[in-house]
């Protein structure tokens with residue numbers, strides 16, 4: 001049992017160091033990402049996300065999904081196979097005010113962030 005606990009603690013420590021890749025600033029409605037270390041293409045994609053994906057809800061919803069791997073409202077898995085479907089779902093909402101290329105930019109960014117978050 002002791003050995004099991006030690007293993008679990010080690011696993012938790014490894015997992016949390018992997019999550020250090022995602023730099024989150026602020027909490028709640030003010031939650032956002034620090035894009036300083038993003039590659040240039042992802043910085044541009046983040047500019048799309050932080051202006052377009054905040055029309056109906058804050059970035060917290062997206063960041064929590066990426067950090068936890070679980071979509072916070074539906075409780076469905078939020079992984080690299082799901083990001084595109086969520087992007088399309090958001091695009092199709094009334095008055096989403098987004099174009100397909102903008103949604104693609106945010107989907108590419110979410111896939112990049114998922115691997116940065118160790119998901």
Ligand code: HEC
Pocket residue numbers: 049052053054055056057061062065070071072073074075076086087089090093094095096097103106
């Ligand atoms: C037109 C309004 C609107 C825009 C724009 C919008 N969303 Fe949403 N979003 C919603 C609503 C409403 C929900 C509530 C749950 C649902 O309908 O899926 C939601 C839920 C979510 C969820 C949680 C889904 C779940 O099943 O738990 C995520 C993640 C998300 N949005 C990300 C995004 C991203 C990324 C963008 C930009 C590409 C975006 N949203 C743009 C309205 C919007």
